[in-house]
Amino acid sequence: xxxxxxxxxxxxxxxxxxxxxxxxxxxxxxxxxxxxxxxxxxxxxxxxxxxxxxxxxxxxxxxxxxxxxxxxxxxxxxxxxxxxxxxxxxxxxxxxxxxxxxxxxxxxxxxxxxxxxxxxxxxxxxxxxxxxxxxxxxxxxxxxxxxxxxxxxxxxxxxxxxxxxxxxxxxxxxxxxxxxxxxxxxxxxxxxxxxxxxxxxxxxxxxxxxxxxxxxxxxxxxxxxxxxxxxxxxxxxxxxxxxxxxxxxxxxxxxxxxxxxxxxxxxxxxxxxxxxxxxxxxxxxxxxxxxxxxxxxxxxxxxxxxxxxxxxxxxxxxxxxxxxxxxxxxxxxxxxxxxxxxxxxxxxxxxxxxxxxxxxxxxxxxxxxxxxxxxxxxxxxxxxxxxxxxxxxxxxxxxxxxxxxxxxxxxxxxxxxxxxxxxxxxxxxxxxxxxxxxxxxxxxxxxxxxxxxxxxxxxxxxxxxxxxxxxxxxxxxxxxxxxxxxxxxxxxxxxxx
Amino acid sequence: xxxxxxxxxxxxxxxxxxxxxxxxxxxxxxxxxxxxxxxxxxxxxxxxxxxxxxxxxxxxxxxxxxxxxxxxxxxxxxxxxxxxxxxxxxxxxxxxxxxxxxxxxxxxxxxxxxxxxxxxxxxxxxxxxxxxxxxxxxxxxxxxxxxxxxxxxxxxxxxxxxxxxxxxxxxxxxxxxx
Numbered sequence: 030x031x032x033x034x035x036x037x038x039x040x041x042x043x044x045x046x047x048x049x050x051x052x053x054x055x056x057x058x059x060x061x062x063x064x065x066x067x068x069x070x071x072x073x074x075x076x077x078x079x080x081x082x083x084x085x086x087x088x089x090x091x092x093x094x095x096x097x098x099x100x101x102x103x104x105x106x107x108x109x110x111x112x113x114x115x116x117x118x119x120x121x122x123x124x125x126x127x128x129x130x131x132x133x134x135x136x137x138x139x140x141x142x143x144x145x146x147x148x149x150x151x152x153x154x155x156x157x158x159x160x161x162x163x164x165x166x167x168x169x170x171x172x173x174x175x176x177x178x179x180x181x182x183x184x185x186x187x188x189x190x191x192x193x194x195x196x197x198x199x200x201x202x203x204x205x206x207x208x209x210x211x212x213x214x215x216x217x218x219x220x221x222x223x224x225x226x227x228x229x230x231x232x233x234x235x236x237x238x239x240x241x242x243x244x245x246x247x248x249x250x251x252x253x254x255x256x257x258x259x260x261x262x263x264x265x266x267x268x269x270x271x272x273x274x275x276x277x278x279x280x281x282x283x284x285x286x287x288x289x290x291x292x293x294x295x296x297x298x299x300x301x302x303x304x305x306x307x308x309x310x311x312x313x314x315x316x317x318x319x320x321x322x323x324x325x326x327x328x329x330x331x332x333x334x335x336x337x338x339x340x341x342x343x344x345x346x347x348x349x350x351x352x353x354x355x356x357x358x359x360x361x362x363x364x365x366x367x368x369x370x371x372x373x374x375x376x377x378x379x380x381x382x383x384x385x386x387x388x389x390x391x392x393x394x395x396x397x398x399x400x401x402x403x404x405x406x407x408x409x410x411x412x413x414x415x416x417x418x419x420x421x422x423x424x425x426x427x428x429x430x431x432x433x434x435x436x437x438x439x440x441x442x443x444x445x446x447x448x449x450x451x452x453x454x455x456x457x458x459x460x461x462x463x464x465x466x467x468x469x470x471x472x473x474x475x476x477x478x479x480x481x482x483x484x485x486x487x488x489x490x491x492x493x494x495x496x497x498x499x500x501x502x503x504x505x506x507x508x509x510x511x512x513x514x515x516x517x518x519x520x521x522x523x524x525x526x
Numbered sequence: 527x528x529x530x531x532x533x534x535x536x537x538x539x540x541x542x543x544x545x546x547x548x549x550x551x552x553x554x555x556x557x558x559x560x561x562x563x564x565x566x567x568x569x570x571x572x573x574x575x576x577x578x579x580x581x582x583x584x585x586x587x588x589x590x591x592x593x594x595x596x597x598x599x600x601x602x603x604x605x606x607x608x609x610x611x612x613x614x615x616x617x618x619x620x621x622x623x624x625x626x627x628x629x630x631x632x633x634x635x636x637x638x639x640x641x642x643x644x645x646x647x648x649x650x651x652x653x654x655x656x657x658x659x660x661x662x663x664x665x666x667x668x669x670x671x672x673x674x675x676x677x678x679x680x681x682x683x684x685x686x687x688x689x690x691x692x693x694x695x696x697x698x699x700x701x702x703x704x
């Protein structure tokens with residue numbers, strides 16, 4: 030997507046104050062605000078392996094240290110390893126006609142590393158049984174982990190005594206998707222690793238590590254022999270196996286592939302999801318995708334005249350209406366110092382909201398007072414001021430631009446536009462279906478040095494039609510104005526000719 | 527080099543559409559795809575047996591500037607069982623056996639390639655050096671590692687090609703008895 034709307038010359042100011050291209054913004058339909066990846070809650074929906082596409086519940090993923098049990102990556106180049114077949118002698122040595130025995134080994138198709146390189150014996154089964162190496166410090170680590178678990182438990186019990194335990198707001202969804210062995214054990218009350226430490230009253234402290242004074246001498250051959258770089262591992266290779274940190278390539282062993290996650294994004298003010306993927310790891314679709322690209326008019330730069338300090342240049346930008354509803358775009362001057370309304374909304378000061386901007390989800394609140402406690406903003410975000418400097422003035426046109434709704438079939442319709450829109454010919458240069466080319470005059474400020482990057486900005490007000498059916502009596506989709514601050518990087522200042 | 531003298535040994539499969547310039551000898555079992563380019567500018571090229579030279583491959587025998595004034599004409603000898611994958615560009619002055627030049631790789635004219643080396647896809651090797659045996663160059667940063675064994679042969683692929691290519695392309699006739 031990014032390359033379709035790139036290069037990022039048109040940036041929209043998110044409600045939180047960050048500048049992003051439209052493809053990386055979300056639009057919360059309930060608060061009617063832009064949200065970006067930094068001002069939404071990220072939640073892990075499901076864990077899956079990117080190679081075998083196996084879906085793992087979160088408890089099992091935790092148990093497996095967020096790694097896939099069957100898939101491996103190359104310790105040399107971090108690509109996925111594939112299982113290959115190598116035949117090795119007949120299965121029955123006495124009978125020369127018997128089929129050769131199939132042996133499997135792991136091989137990297139990228140750097141040609143193979144499990145034979147480090148002397149891992151071939152396996153007779155395709156699906157693994159690959160030896161896992163014990164971590165030499167496993168016992169010690171387990172001791173420390175147990176101690177901390179016990180400490181956490183003790184702290185929890187202390188808290189419970191003090192006051193009633195607060196229930197977690199969200200359940201992890203992966204626990205619901207499948208019943209695993211671990212989850213089942215938990216459900217029927219068999220001891221899961223935490224359980225037995227409950228009996229101990231005091232966390233048992235492991236032996237403290239003792240500092241040693243005598244360290245190994247520097248091997249002299251490091252200074253005398255030339256270094257063979259093909260035998261020494263790189264930092265990346267060492268850090269991939271953090272428990273062993275091999276220094277030479279013959280100690281590289283296949284590493285279990287790390288699991289990927291699917292995450293849903295939630296608006297922090299109203300706690301509605303703005304993006305929610307489907308559970309199935311094979312699916313790339315979304316259940317909820319409130320991307321700004323589908324709700325907010327897209328702006329693209331068509332042409333811009335050479336920019337000279339103090340001289341007006343013509344800028345043509347294209348507006349595209351992505352929604353199924355007609356919208357009107359008004360270009361207003363840029364207000365950099367944060368909108369009053371936005372600030373109020375962000376701090377959750379709902380009663381003082383202007384009536385027409387009231388989010389529809391809030392209007393039906395009396396019936397859902399019970400859920401109000403969970404609907405309140407988890408974190409109040411203070412909007413930051415936009416840090417972008419603007420060094421050009423945009424002449425604000427007096428008239429508005431009407432954009433017809435998006436019609437996918439219009440592309441194939443040769444009969445021409447049927448919309449009878451009276452345009453201001455000074456403003457709208459050309460229009461077709463849901464797109465319009467708009468001419469603006471941009472004047473870079475006086476006294477700028479040559480080759481200065483010129484950034485112009487304006488506030489785009491568009492009418493957003495909210496289609497969420499809120500109450501039974503209110504069937505009319507409500508329309509309201511939505512202001513977005515837009516910044517255009519127009520290019521560098523050129524000299525006078 | 528004004529005159530083309532192409533010697534194709536019995537059993538080699540050289541497509542008519544390949545671009546061959548200069549004095550070139552092609553060994554038995556070698557397959558040269560259409561649109562491969564082999565230029566013997568500085569001296570003759572001798573290609574060994576069972577090499578696979580795929581489409582858009584450029585093998586150019588060109589000397590570095592500082593060696594161009596020498597009297598004797600050097601010969602580029604390419605060993606046996608080398609695989610030149612699609613769109614690789616090889617100018618190495620000496621190539622041994624069992625090497626693989628992956629797609630879009632580049633080998634400069636100061637690099638001597640020994641045996642069993644793999645130049646990974648997109649890797650550029652230009653620094654003056656002699657590649658050790660079974661060296662594998664891979665990745666964006668051209669990491670180098672030493673392989674355990676030489677790469678596997680492409681026998682199956684070459685058998686298929688030797689059946690398929692004559693059905694769809696004009697083949698140059700072998701003009702040399704071995």
